[in-house]
Amino acid sequence: MKELLNRLKEKFSNVILEIQEKDYPTIICKRNGFLDFMEYLRNGEGFKYLIDLTGVDYLNYPQKNFEERFEVVYHLYNLDNKILLRIKVRISENDNWQYSVTYLWKTANWFERECYDMFGINFKGHPNLKRILMPDDWEGHPLRKDYPLYLEEEQEWINYKEFIQKIKTS
Amino acid sequence: MARYLEINKKQTKEETWEEPFYLNMGPQHPSTHGVLRLFLELEGETIVNCDPIIGYLHRGVEKLSENLNYNQTIVLSDRLDYIASAANNTVFALAFEKLIGLEVPRRAKLLRTIVCEMARICNHLLWLATHALDIGAMTVFLYCFRDREWLLNIYEKICGARLTHSYVRVGGVRQDFTKEIIEELYRFTEEFPSRIYDYETLIDVNRIWLRRTKGIAVVPAEQAINLGLTGPVLRGSGVPYDVRKFRPYDAYGEVDFIVPTGKNGDTYDRYRVRMEELRQSNRIIRQCLDKLPETEGEPVLAENAPDLLIPEKVKEPKPQPVPKKGVIFRGVDRPIVPSGEAFASIESPKGELAVYVVSSGSNKPWRLRIRTPSFVHISAIPYMAKNHMIADLIAIIGTLDIVLGDSDR
Amino acid sequence: MEGSIEKFIFTLIVAIIILVIALLHVAYLTYAERKIIARMQQRLGPNRVGPRGLLQPIADMLKLLTKEDITPYGVDKPIFYIAPFISLVCAGTGVALIPLWENLILSNINVGLLFILALSSLASYGVILSGWGSNSRYAFLGGLRASAQVISYEIAMSLSLLSVVLMAGSLNLMDIVKAQINSPYKIYLIPQIIAFYVFIISAVAECNRVPFDLPEAETELVAGYFVEYSAMRFAIFYLAEYFGMVIMSALAVTCFLGGWVGPFEVPYVPFFWFLLKLYILLFIYIWVRATLPRYRYDQLMGLGWKVLIPVALINLFLTAFLKLIF
Numbered sequence: 001m002k003e004l005l006n007r008l009k010e011k012f013s014n015v016i017l018e019i020q021e022k023d024y025p026t027i028i029c030k031r032n033g034f035l036d037f038m039e040y041l042r043n044g045e046g047f048k049y050l051i052d053l054t055g056v057d058y059l060n061y062p063q064k065n066f067e068e069r070f071e072v073v074y075h076l077y078n079l080d081n082k083i084l085l086r087i088k089v090r091i092s093e094n095d096n097w098q099y100s101v102t103y104l105w106k107t108a109n110w111f112e113r114e115c116y117d118m119f120g121i122n123f124k125g126h127p128n129l130k131r132i133l134m135p136d137d138w139e140g141h142p143l144r145k146d147y148p149l150y151l152e153e154e155q156e157w158i159n160y161k162e163f164i165q166k167i168k169t170s
Numbered sequence: 171m172a173r174y175l176e177i178n179k180k181q182t183k184e185e186t187w188e189e190p191f192y193l194n195m196g197p198q199h200p201s202t203h204g205v206l207r208l209f210l211e212l213e214g215e216t217i218v219n220c221d222p223i224i225g226y227l228h229r230g231v232e233k234l235s236e237n238l239n240y241n242q243t244i245v246l247s248d249r250l251d252y253i254a255s256a257a258n259n260t261v262f263a264l265a266f267e268k269l270i271g272l273e274v275p276r277r278a279k280l281l282r283t284i285v286c287e288m289a290r291i292c293n294h295l296l297w298l299a300t301h302a303l304d305i306g307a308m309t310v311f312l313y314c315f316r317d318r319e320w321l322l323n324i325y326e327k328i329c330g331a332r333l334t335h336s337y338v339r340v341g342g343v344r345q346d347f348t349k350e351i352i353e354e355l356y357r358f359t360e361e362f363p364s365r366i367y368d369y370e371t372l373i374d375v376n377r378i379w380l381r382r383t384k385g386i387a388v389v390p391a392e393q394a395i396n397l398g399l400t401g402p403v404l405r406g407s408g409v410p411y412d413v414r415k416f417r418p419y420d421a422y423g424e425v426d427f428i429v430p431t432g433k434n435g436d437t438y439d440r441y442r443v444r445m446e447e448l449r450q451s452n453r454i455i456r457q458c459l460d461k462l463p464e465t466e467g468e469p470v471l472a473e474n475a476p477d478l479l480i481p482e483k484v485k486e487p488k489p490q491p492v493p494k495k496g497v498i499f500r501g502v503d504r505p506i507v508p509s510g511e512a513f514a515s516i517e518s519p520k521g522e523l524a525v526y527v528v529s530s531g532s533n534k535p536w537r538l539r540i541r542t543p544s545f546v547h548i549s550a551i552p553y554m555a556k557n558h559m560i561a562d563l564i565a566i567i568g569t570l571d572i573v574l575g576d577s578d579r
Numbered sequence: 580m581e582g583s584i585e586k587f588i589f590t591l592i593v594a595i596i597i598l599v600i601a602l603l604h605v606a607y608l609t610y611a612e613r614k615i616i617a618r619m620q621q622r623l624g625p626n627r628v629g630p631r632g633l634l635q636p637i638a639d640m641l642k643l644l645t646k647e648d649i650t651p652y653g654v655d656k657p658i659f660y661i662a663p664f665i666s667l668v669c670a671g672t673g674v675a676l677i678p679l680w681e682n683l684i685l686s687n688i689n690v691g692l693l694f695i696l697a698l699s700s701l702a703s704y705g706v707i708l709s710g711w712g713s714n715s716r717y718a719f720l721g722g723l724r725a726s727a728q729v730i731s732y733e734i735a736m737s738l739s740l741l742s743v744v745l746m747a748g749s750l751n752l753m754d755i756v757k758a759q760i761n762s763p764y765k766i767y768l769i770p771q772i773i774a775f776y777v778f779i780i781s782a783v784a785e786c787n788r789v790p791f792d793l794p795e796a797e798t799e800l801v802a803g804y805f806v807e808y809s810a811m812r813f814a815i816f817y818l819a820e821y822f823g824m825v826i827m828s829a830l831a832v833t834c835f836l837g838g839w840v841g842p843f844e845v846p847y848v849p850f851f852w853f854l855l856k857l858y859i860l861l862f863i864y865i866w867v868r869a870t871l872p873r874y875r876y877d878q879l880m881g882l883g884w885k886v887l888i889p890v891a892l893i894n895l896f897l898t899a900f901l902k903l904i905f
Binding site: 133134147 | 233530536550
Binding site: 215560 | 616619620621622716717720789790792799800801868869870871872873874875876877878
C-alpha cells in the first residue's frame with residue numbers, strides 16, 4: 001500500500017496535490033494531467049474496477065480548507081491485491097468541468113451522467129451527457145446545496161401548459 | 171392513373187431508406203421489473219439499439235438524507251432495494267459506524283449476518299420466481315413465493331415488518347432474537363436445501379429452459395469488470411469477486427462459505443451461481459445460529475450508539491406555515507458524529523452496494539452517496555442486449571436482477 | 580317440401596344444443612384450467628363464486644359483457660371490430676364437423692378434415708388483422724409472430740393428418756373413424772404414433788398455447804395481438820382460443836384415438852368415450868402450460884421447420900410406401 005502511494009507520488013508529482021490517510025488512502029489530484037494518471041492507474045497498476053464516481057458539493061462546508069466548491073470522488077479497486085483507492089478532484093464553481101473517464105471504464109458513463117444531472121459538472125469527452133434521473137427539461141441541479149428545498153410558490157411543470165395545448169390541438 | 175404511378179415512383183425513389191422499427195418497452199410493462207423504460211430500435215425482432223431510460227422512481231433519497239439525521243436515513247434505506255432491505259440497512263449502518271468509530275458487539279454482528287443472508291435468500295427466491303416467469307415457467311413462481319413467505323413471516327417475528335424492516339441500527343441491531351425465532355430459523359435451514367433441489371428439478375433439466383438461457387447475453391470477465399457488473403452477474407463470468415471475502419464485514423470473517431463462480435458468463439451460469447448462493451446462504455445462517463449461544467446475554471446495541479433523536483413537539487397543531495428553506499425535520503442537534511468521510515460497501519444480494527458519506531460534524535450527513543448495483547446493471551443492458559431478440563432482452567433483464575427502487579433512489 | 584322444413588328445424592335445434600354444450604365446455608375449460616393449474620401450483624384457485632367457485636366462468640362472462648368497450652385512438656375501425664369475430668367463427672364452426680357419435684354429427688361432408696384445416700388457417704387471419712388494425716407496436720409484433728407461426732405449423736399439422744387420410748382413404752371424418760374401427764389396432768394412435776406426436780405439438784402451437792404462446796407472450800409483448808382490446812371483444816378472443824383447443828383435441832380424438840369407440844359400451848351415453856378422450860387431451864394442454872417455459876421466436880420456427888415438418892414428411896412417405904406394398 002505504502003509502496004504504491006510512494007510510487008504514484010514520485011511518478012505523478014505534478015498531478016497529485018496531497019495524499020491523505022483516511023479509512024482508505026485518499027489522493028487529491030489536479031485536473032491537469034488527471035487523465036494520464038487515471039490511465040496509468042488502470043493499465044499500469046491494475047485498478048480495473050471503478051466502484052463509484054460521484055460529486056460532493058462543499059458550499060458553506062464548516063470545516064472547509066480549500067477554495068473550490070465541488071469535488072468529484074472516484075473509488076477505484078484493484079481486484080488482484082485488494083487495494084481500494086479514493087481519488088478526488090476539486091472543481092471550482094466558475095469552471096465546473098472535468099475530464100470524462102468513460103473511455104477507460106464503461107461504468108463511468110452513467111455515473112458521470114448522474115453527476116452532471118445532480119451537480120451540473122460537465123464531463124468533457126462524454127459520449128452522451130444528458131440528464132438521467134431528472135426529466136430532460138428540469139431546471140437546476142438538485143444535489144447542489146443552494147438548490148431550494150421548497151419552492152417559493154406553487155409552480156407548474158414548465159412545459160405542462162404547452163403539453164396540454166399540444167394534446168388538445170392534435 | 172399515370173400521374174399516380176409517377177407520384178408513386180417519385181416516392182419510392184426518395185424513400186430509399188427504411189424507417190427503423192422503434193419499440194417503447196415500459197415504463198408499464200410486466201417484465202421490466204418496475205418502471206424501467208427501454209427504447210428499442212428493432213430490425214425484425216433483433217435489437218439493434220437499446221436505450222434504457224430510468225428515473226421514474228426517483229425519490230431523491232440522497233437529497234432527503236442530507237436533511238435527516240443518521241438513524242432516520244436508515245429508514246429511508248429500506249425503500250431503496252425493497253426486496254432485501256436488511257442489506258441496505260446494514261451498509262448504511264456500517265458507513266455511519268465507520269464515521270463515528272463505533273465498535274459493534276459480536277452478537278449484533280452475528281444477528282446482522284443472519285438477517286443479511288435471509289435477505290439474500292429472499293431476494294434470490296424472488297429473482298428465480300420472476301426470471302422463470304419472464305421466460306414463461308409459471309409454476310416456479312408460486313413455489314418460490316411459498317418459501318419466501320416463510321422467511322417474511324420470520325422477519326415479521328424478528329422486527330414486526332415484512333418488507334421494510336429497519337432492523338439494523340447504527341451501532342448494532344434493534345432487538346435480540348427470541349428463542350422461538352431461532353428455533354424457526356433452524357427449522358427453515360433444515361428444510362430449505364431440499365426446496366432448492368425441487369426448483370432445480372423443475373427447470374434445470376428442462377430443454378426449453380436450457381435453450382433460453384445457455385449462450386444468451388455472454389459477458390466476458392474483462393468486459394464485466396469494465397462495465398462495473400458485480401455480484402452474481404460478475405461471478406457468473408468467472409471473477410470470484412465477493413465483498414464478503416475481499417473486505418469482510420460483520421461476521422463474515424468467521425464463517426465458512428464458498429464463492430461460486432461460473433465459466434461462460436451466460437444467463438445459465440448466472441442462474442447456477444445464484445442457486446449455489448442460496449445453498450451457501452443457508453450454510454452461513456446455520457453457522458451463525460450455531461455461534462449465537464456463545465454470545466448469549468451480550469447487548470445487541472453498542473453502548474455509545476446514537477439515540478433516536480426525538481423531534482421537537484410542534485407547538486401549534488394548526489395549519490403550519492411553509493417551513494423555511496433547508497429545514498425538513500427539526501431534531502435535537504447533538505453533534506455526535508465527527509466531521510470526515512467514510513466509505514463502506516457490502517455484498518448486497520444484487521451486487522456491490524456502497525455508501526460514501528461525508529459528515530460536517532452535525533447530526534445529519536453532509537452528503538450521502540449510494541452506489542447501487544441495479545443502477546450499474548441497467549447501464550450494462552445496451553451492451554448485453556445488442557443483436558439479441560426481444561425474448562432474450564426479457565431474459566437479460568431477469569438475469570441482471572434489477573429493482574428500480576434501487577437504481578433510481 | 581314439408582320434410583325438408585322439418586329436417587331444417589331439427590338440424591337447427593340440434594345445432595343450437597351442440598353449440599350451447601360446446602360453449603359450456605369452453606367456459607368450464609377456463610374454470611378447469613384455473614383450478615388444475617392452481618392445484619399444480621399449490622394454491623386454491625377460484626373458490627368464491629358459487630360452490631367451489633363453479634359459477635366463476637359465468638361471473639367472468641357477465642363482468643366482461645358489462646364492461647366498457649374501448650376503441651383506442653387511431654385504430655383501423657372496421658378491421659379492429661371484425662377481427663375477433665373472424666377468430667371466433669373460424670374456431671367455432673369446426674364443432675359442426677366433429678362426429679360425436681355414429682348418429683350424431685351436424686354436417687357430414689366429404690371434405691370434413693380439409694374444411695377444419697381451412698378454418699383453423701383462417702382463424703389466424705383474426706389474429707393477424709387484429710394485430711394490424713390495433714395500430715399498436717406490440718400488437719403488430721404479435722400479429723407478425725402469429726402469421727409466421729401459423730404458416731409453419733399448419734404445414735406440419737396437415738402433413739401429419741395426411742398420413743391418417745392415406746390410411747383411411749377418405750377426408751370424411753366419419754369415414755376416418757369407421758376405418759379406424761375396422762383397422763387391426765382399432766385406433767390409429769399405434770401405427771401413426773409419429774403423426775400423433777407431430778399433430779399434438781403443432782396443435783398446441785396452432786392454438787397459441789404455452790410453450791408456443793409467442794403471439795401473446797405476456798411477459799414480452801404484454802398481451803400481443805389483443806393488447807388493445809377490452810370488454811367483450813377481448814372475451815371473444817379468449818373464447819376463440821379455448822374453442823380452438825376443444826376443436827383441436829376433438830380432431831385428435833377423431834383422427835387418432837378412434838372417436839367414440841371404447842373398450843366397452845357405456846349404456847345411455849354413447850359419446851362417453853369421446854368425451855373422456857377429449858378431456859384427457861385438454862388436461863394435457865393445461866398440464867403443459869403449468870410446466871414448460873416459453874420458446875424463443877427463432878427456436879420455435881427452427882423446431883417447426885427443422886424437426887416437425889421433416890418428421891411428418893418421412894412419416895407420410897413411410898405410410899404411403901407401406902400402403903402401396905400391403
